[in-house]
Amino acid sequence: xxxxVKFISHGAGYTIFLSPTSATVALRRTTGSAVVRMDLLGxxxxxxxxxxxxxxxxxxxxxxxxxxxWSTDVPTYAKTLSRNVYPGIGLIYYGRHGQxxxxxxxxxxxxxxKICLKFQGAxxxxxxxxxxxxxxxxxxxxxxxxxxxxxxxxxxxxxVSGRFTxxxxxxxxxxxxxYDRRRE
Numbered sequence: 001x002x003x004x005v006k007f008i009s010h011g012a013g014y015t016i017f018l019s020p021t022s023a024t025v026a027l028r029r030t031t032g033s034a035v036v037r038m039d040l041l042g043x044x045x046x047x048x049x050x051x052x053x054x055x056x057x058x059x060x061x062x063x064x065x066x067x068x069x070w071s072t073d074v075p076t077y078a079k080t081l082s083r084n085v086y087p088g089i090g091l092i093y094y095g096r097h098g099q100x101x102x103x104x105x106x107x108x109x110x111x112x113x114k115i116c117l118k119f120q121g122a123x124x125x126x127x128x129x130x131x132x133x134x135x136x137x138x139x140x141x142x143x144x145x146x147x148x149x150x151x152x153x154x155x156x157x158x159x160v161s162g163r164f165t166x167x168x169x170x171x172x173x174x175x176x177x178x179y180d181r182r183r184e
Contacts, residue, residue: 001017002017006020006049006080007049007051007080011098013029014026014027014028016100018093019049020085021039021040021043022039023038023100024037024038027140027142031137034121034122034140035121036122036136037121038119039118039119040116040117041116043086044084044085047084048083049080049081050081051081052077052078053077053078054078055075055076058073058075060073079093086115087111087114088106088107088110089106089114090104090107091104105184107184108184109181113173113174113176115174116172118171118172119170121134122135125166126164126165126166130146130164131145132172144164146163147163147164149161151184152184153180162174163175
């Protein structure tokens with residue numbers, strides 16, 4: 001794959017290519033393939049991506065007959081972490097229930113209004129349930145469930161209100177309600 005890609009996730013009918021500040025989904029459908037890319041705009045250009053939680057087992061990629069192009073004993077991981085994609089904001093990707101999810105983690109005093117997503121390959125809309133929907137055709141959508149925002153205070157998960165918003169230029173942002181900005 002492209003050298004900018006740091007991690008790959010394969011699933012039934014899709015492959016996701018991850019870099020520190022973007023995610024590209026390649027879908028294999030009966031009606032053809034589709035590619036959608038999510039870029040984080042205005043990020044720290046020095047952001048790196050690291051694996052978290054090594055999983056048992058390895059993967060081998062044996063493409064073609066030239067052994068020099070093979071990749072063997074490739075480790076697998078539960079998560080990836082990009083630190084400081086924005087000042088004080090990290091991005092974690094992980095699998096859950098057969099789907100790829102992501103979390104933004106804010107350090108104390110970090111500004112959530114810095115987070116800005118731009119999609120290529122599909123137009124984002126927010127539906128009545130608060131989900132972000134990328135329509136790929138009459139019956140094909142990529143759905144980002146309504147954001148779940150929270151803060152852990154004294155060991156208890158406290159909900160924080162919030163939702164997706166879409167600017168006039170189709171950039172996606174998060175509207176975040178009140179929380180204790182002195183804490184993560």
